[in-house]
Amino acid sequence: MSMEDRLQPRRPRMMHIPFLLFLQAVLIVLFGFFVEYDSPAEPEIHAGTTPPKSAVQDGVGNSSDAGRKTTESANGHHRPNDDVNTLGHYYPMFQDVHVMIFIGFGFLMTFLKKYGYSAVALNFLIAAITLQWATLCQGFFHGLEGSDSIHVSITNLLNADFASATVLISFGAVLGVTTPFQLIVMSLIEIVIFAGNEHLGLETFKVSDIGASMLVHVFGAYFGLAVSFVLRRDHSSDNEGPSYTSDTFAMIGTIFLWLFWPSFNSGLAEGDAQHRAVINTYYSLAACCVTAFALSSLVSKDNKFDMVHIQNSTLAGGVAIGTAADMMIHPWGAMVVGSAAGALSVLGYRFFTPAMNKKLNIHDTCGVHNLHGMPGVMAGIVGAITAAMATQEEYGVSLFRQFPARVPELNTTEFNQLKSQFADMEPGLGRSATNQAAFQMYALLTTLAVAIVGGLLTGFLLKLPIFDQVPRHRLFDDELSWEVPEDEEHDDHVFSQAEQGRNKRTGLAAGSEPGMIPLMNR
Numbered sequence: 001m002s003m004e005d006r007l008q009p010r011r012p013r014m015m016h017i018p019f020l021l022f023l024q025a026v027l028i029v030l031f032g033f034f035v036e037y038d039s040p041a042e043p044e045i046h047a048g049t050t051p052p053k054s055a056v057q058d059g060v061g062n063s064s065d066a067g068r069k070t071t072e073s074a075n076g077h078h079r080p081n082d083d084v085n086t087l088g089h090y091y092p093m094f095q096d097v098h099v100m101i102f103i104g105f106g107f108l109m110t111f112l113k114k115y116g117y118s119a120v121a122l123n124f125l126i127a128a129i130t131l132q133w134a135t136l137c138q139g140f141f142h143g144l145e146g147s148d149s150i151h152v153s154i155t156n157l158l159n160a161d162f163a164s165a166t167v168l169i170s171f172g173a174v175l176g177v178t179t180p181f182q183l184i185v186m187s188l189i190e191i192v193i194f195a196g197n198e199h200l201g202l203e204t205f206k207v208s209d210i211g212a213s214m215l216v217h218v219f220g221a222y223f224g225l226a227v228s229f230v231l232r233r234d235h236s237s238d239n240e241g242p243s244y245t246s247d248t249f250a251m252i253g254t255i256f257l258w259l260f261w262p263s264f265n266s267g268l269a270e271g272d273a274q275h276r277a278v279i280n281t282y283y284s285l286a287a288c289c290v291t292a293f294a295l296s297s298l299v300s301k302d303n304k305f306d307m308v309h310i311q312n313s314t315l316a317g318g319v320a321i322g323t324a325a326d327m328m329i330h331p332w333g334a335m336v337v338g339s340a341a342g343a344l345s346v347l348g349y350r351f352f353t354p355a356m357n358k359k360l361n362i363h364d365t366c367g368v369h370n371l372h373g374m375p376g377v378m379a380g381i382v383g384a385i386t387a388a389m390a391t392q393e394e395y396g397v398s399l400f401r402q403f404p405a406r407v408p409e410l411n412t413t414e415f416n417q418l419k420s421q422f423a424d425m426e427p428g429l430g431r432s433a434t435n436q437a438a439f440q441m442y443a444l445l446t447t448l449a450v451a452i453v454g455g456l457l458t459g460f461l462l463k464l465p466i467f468d469q470v471p472r473h474r475l476f477d478d479e480l481s482w483e484v485p486e487d488e489e490h491d492d493h494v495f496s497q498a499e500q501g502r503n504k505r506t507g508l509a510a511g512s513e514p515g516m517i518p519l520m521n522r
Contacts, residue, residue, distance in 0.1 A: 016181035038153035096263030108253030113243040134163035137195035169220030172366030176476035206405035211265035211322020213379030221373035226455025239476035261318035273326035284338030288317025291342035313345035319375035323383030380444035388437035
């Protein structure tokens, strides 16, 4: 054991136990004071209405009903403000997103040969905490206007899942190098900052980001990388490597995410916009998968496929199309975006991550910069370009559902004409296509700045003495926090296999010393 490990205080290691119990008690109290059912979930005696027809049956999902009064949901699109029970409309999408959060993200991170328990189970724990905390934080920013309570419905559950994805992306950047207590505190802080940035993007900038590529993927990636930058140390460890079995389990996460990503990008969209979001994401992912396989073979030794690329880069198309998923980008355009994202992600794993490790000493365990960061930035740029090209001739009245800020201002001739056709049309800001595109870029740049600054501050907090750091010999090792079975299989063959895979990713020759270079450039 190194001198560094001997000096580690032991008391803080157990602080997550009372903290978890205290935290859950506080959440229960806060829910008791502030959270109520929204009207569709109230019994008839409270709602004072007869059972309404579903949103789909009543036609509220049709884009031709764009004049109906709406409120902006927390992903930048519109949702019904009527007292209709929309559970049947949203619940299938919610199920898919829920599977992505708890199975997709969890199993994607099981590639480390001795960190499978933590990858799946801490993902489970962090998501369970975050969805409760996010309901409160998003509610305080979005739902207390003229009310003393946060009224929750199925759309709040979807938004809480999206917020959980933000934290799980950041978790991937520091996977194996943080304690459970550090992860819990990081999650609580990140959600507060995330909710504030989300409110800024949706309520101030009025952006369209249906797949949350800017507000979730970019934010989560760069927040996690900033935390990792502050916590930087020598992460060299024989445990930071895959086995044949662990990589196979990680592919389970990849397949689940790939299958359900259209639901993630379209979950809170409506009508024709939702249909476009599913179609565009579907084709973007397919094109991304093909390109990622091709580029992986091209840049890898002996032109063989690299499992790191296949597990991660095949998903980049879902991120890159997210912001423009419900826009008129057309299927061929979605395929172009997906192909470019797959290529960018593979090249990022092969070339950019090693350079980032060496030059900036940023350890990115899961390669979130290549799967979520750069493709998310691409999504923001694609969304701005598509917004700049959006015309009423192409979208019809759906243009004003897509970009509510483009609705003409009150008391203008244009607004009065729309009002005569759609009685419930609400006035907007009268933005032009160019102005809307500019605000899309403002939101992207602001998200980058807020995520990086917030991550740096959080990282400095997590370095305080109250937080036990992971001992060097327990990096990427479940034995730090779990009771594990006696492992009789970790013999020289397994370690040799992991060392070969690690050397391939870092470009080290067999038998060379890794030095201070992080060992897994995922």
